[in-house]
Amino acid sequence: MRRIKIAALSLLGMIAVPALVLISPLQASAATVVDPLGPPMVNVLPSTVKGAVSGMSANTQMMSGLVYKMAMDPKLVQAYINMQAGTATAAEVAQATAAASKFSVLATKLGPLVKGAGAAGTAFTGYSLGASVGNGVANLIGLDPQSVICDQSRGAERDLLAFFAGQTCAPLGPQEAFVPNQGVTVVPAGFAGTNVFTNMPLGAGGTGQITAGQPTGVAYRQPAPWTMTVTQTASGQCKNDGWSPPSLGVVFYFRLPSGTMLDAIGSSSQPSGYLGYPGCQQFENVLRSVVTSDKVPYAGAYLDHITFNGNVERTDWYPPGHPLAPPGTSANPVRTLQCKVTFTDGSSAVGSGKPFTETDPLFNPPQCPDLLGKTPSKFEIIEHADGGDTDHVLSEMPTTQEYQQQVGSYPECSTGSCRLDLIKLPDTSCFVDVATCADWFTDPQKNDDYQCKYGTHAVALTECTVYAPAFKQKNLAAGSPLGDPTTGEPLPSPTKTGTDKDAFGNPIQNPDADRQCFPTGWGVFNPVEWVMKPVQCAMQWAFVPSPKHVTAVQNEMDETYRKSAFGKAAAAVSAIHFPAAPTGCSGIDLDLSGWKTQPAAAGLFGAWSGHVTLLAACDGDVLRPYAIAVNVVLTGVILFGGFKAVLAILSKVFGYSGPGAIG
Amino acid sequence: MIVDFFIDLWRNISAWMLSVFPADFALPDWFTGFVGTLNTFIANGANLGAWVPWAVIFTVVLACLGLWVGGFGIKAIRWLIGLIPTMGGGS
Numbered sequence: 001m002r003r004i005k006i007a008a009l010s011l012l013g014m015i016a017v018p019a020l021v022l023i024s025p026l027q028a029s030a031a032t033v034v035d036p037l038g039p040p041m042v043n044v045l046p047s048t049v050k051g052a053v054s055g056m057s058a059n060t061q062m063m064s065g066l067v068y069k070m071a072m073d074p075k076l077v078q079a080y081i082n083m084q085a086g087t088a089t090a091a092e093v094a095q096a097t098a099a100a101s102k103f104s105v106l107a108t109k110l111g112p113l114v115k116g117a118g119a120a121g122t123a124f125t126g127y128s129l130g131a132s133v134g135n136g137v138a139n140l141i142g143l144d145p146q147s148v149i150c151d152q153s154r155g156a157e158r159d160l161l162a163f164f165a166g167q168t169c170a171p172l173g174p175q176e177a178f179v180p181n182q183g184v185t186v187v188p189a190g191f192a193g194t195n196v197f198t199n200m201p202l203g204a205g206g207t208g209q210i211t212a213g214q215p216t217g218v219a220y221r222q223p224a225p226w227t228m229t230v231t232q233t234a235s236g237q238c239k240n241d242g243w244s245p246p247s248l249g250v251v252f253y254f255r256l257p258s259g260t261m262l263d264a265i266g267s268s269s270q271p272s273g274y275l276g277y278p279g280c281q282q283f284e285n286v287l288r289s290v291v292t293s294d295k296v297p298y299a300g301a302y303l304d305h306i307t308f309n310g311n312v313e314r315t316d317w318y319p320p321g322h323p324l325a326p327p328g329t330s331a332n333p334v335r336t337l338q339c340k341v342t343f344t345d346g347s348s349a350v351g352s353g354k355p356f357t358e359t360d361p362l363f364n365p366p367q368c369p370d371l372l373g374k375t376p377s378k379f380e381i382i383e384h385a386d387g388g389d390t391d392h393v394l395s396e397m398p399t400t401q402e403y404q405q406q407v408g409s410y411p412e413c414s415t416g417s418c419r420l421d422l423i424k425l426p427d428t429s430c431f432v433d434v435a436t437c438a439d440w441f442t443d444p445q446k447n448d449d450y451q452c453k454y455g456t457h458a459v460a461l462t463e464c465t466v467y468a469p470a471f472k473q474k475n476l477a478a479g480s481p482l483g484d485p486t487t488g489e490p491l492p493s494p495t496k497t498g499t500d501k502d503a504f505g506n507p508i509q510n511p512d513a514d515r516q517c518f519p520t521g522w523g524v525f526n527p528v529e530w531v532m533k534p535v536q537c538a539m540q541w542a543f544v545p546s547p548k549h550v551t552a553v554q555n556e557m558d559e560t561y562r563k564s565a566f567g568k569a570a571a572a573v574s575a576i577h578f579p580a581a582p583t584g585c586s587g588i589d590l591d592l593s594g595w596k597t598q599p600a601a602a603g604l605f606g607a608w609s610g611h612v613t614l615l616a617a618c619d620g621d622v623l624r625p626y627a628i629a630v631n632v633v634l635t636g637v638i639l640f641g642g643f644k645a646v647l648a649i650l651s652k653v654f655g656y657s658g659p660g661a662i663g
Numbered sequence: 664m665i666v667d668f669f670i671d672l673w674r675n676i677s678a679w680m681l682s683v684f685p686a687d688f689a690l691p692d693w694f695t696g697f698v699g700t701l702n703t704f705i706a707n708g709a710n711l712g713a714w715v716p717w718a719v720i721f722t723v724v725l726a727c728l729g730l731w732v733g734g735f736g737i738k739a740i741r742w743l744i745g746l747i748p749t750m751g752g753g754s
Contacts (some may be wrong), residue, residue, distance in 0.1 A: 584709045
């Protein structure tokens, strides 16, 4: 008996569960009225968006960020400046063009997407976008920027254009590039009289003076190529003690964009009297130290500061714009990106991002201001520099006449929140009393019995033609509640146009986020959606790791590893630095200052700094010609040895037995 | 949740393995000193670039190494082919 009961219950369950699953969507669809459509979508902005757009979405922020990444690369900035001036080299043109292809973002307007015929067609388009984009229009102008930006970096399969219209970004024109940071002069004025010293004392080495002239030709973080010149003059009389001739060394320090300080590039000037040792008496010497960017053996490095090492004193010189430079220079101004909205009545409002400086690795996008119920006629993105520099308009986007007309006529629709409503006169919405409006479209007196409205504004009844089949239960159940905007003929059910494919194509979502696990909108009529969406949610819950959790684990593991023996050893090993191009000429600096402190050496060394440079062979150094000769000889020897080694290896591998072969 | 579980498992195992080593481990002075000395040595070598054609040396050494590795690969392939009957190996 018990077995019979169990079998009966099982049978009942087998029938009931599928029945519930099947009936549920039907019940839902039968009881649901189609959602009213949104306002007509119009072209808010012209078809080509220029420059950085306000921070309305991650997409546009990314676009701005890409532009500013270029700005952070001084070489590219210089290339652009040169291109504008018509002085760019072929390499610079290629460099700038390649960069433009990276940050250029293609843009279009809504119009070419799926705009139908007539005014009602625009309403239908609006519904499609509004329902599918989900968040509808952005918080500002009733438009989701993602729907107007054709971002080629996201790939065609993820681009909204491709999703809706089967189009790719390819037919659209590229975004126009602009030169950021135009307010910054590459070599800013005000070089003179900053932090340059004169008259280095000679100390015990002699009498007279050594003067370091004003460094010229370089600014802080100046992009290559550049040529920097420091002129040193020395005159006086040095002592003939053999150890402490007057000397002045110029050392250039460079820094990578990452902040790492690099090795120094140095040159030294010593009075000619020293060279004539022991006849070190009167001297008169002028030395120009010239360093060009191609001598800096580190890609992307920029001059950080210069140190003048004299016999007695040491002085650092910082270029204008350096954080340690004296005040009064502005090569690294504080900047703010602003979003300025100009309204049709002539007034304007400005929203700002957080301040940042040119040398910051990141920037802060602006937030556009509230529209205050007015009609915007123009959007501008402005790069504002504090300190009196002229504002630079990065982007200027006038709104279209179509958009202005709509916002002027239907201001309550400007946020995209108003809905197209069909009213059964005197004052009953068809979305409230569905049965009353079932045959409204065939009502011969419909012009007298019904009214079409956007928000509170009445519009032509033809605007509601799209609702022709919307209030008949059979159309709702069949999944075709909307009509052709022109004829009113029921449109095919979305279930027949690949919605199942869309459901399968949904991207993986964050399980921590709020998700739609059941169909909405047109998806309500799609049985596949009723299966796919819950299953997707369940599988995401089961298999997609929580980003928050993954990040927490990563941070914890990074910290644990960093504190471990392996982490410490890896950090120490990573500190080994190999220069990109080992072509220095400053020789080996030996620090022998410890000798001076020895009791036996007391008084012997005088003011000698304790540093000896061996084998320095830069331009102007005595050993320069010898270094060149040695370099040439060594090159020949190494090439000859390498050739012999290659022959030896070939003989081993292929049995080569010609000249130079082994055995 | 399932992947989260394996991530946690991996995190716990890794943390346990790292915890086996002494927590107060500090790199010996000779090691850090060696890195500093090595950096100085490298920097001095780079500053002798006017005398020594480092670029030529590196190029020649790398070329020889590449050729040697390539030759070793060719010999290895020839040896492997020789193992195939009727292609040079015994049959």
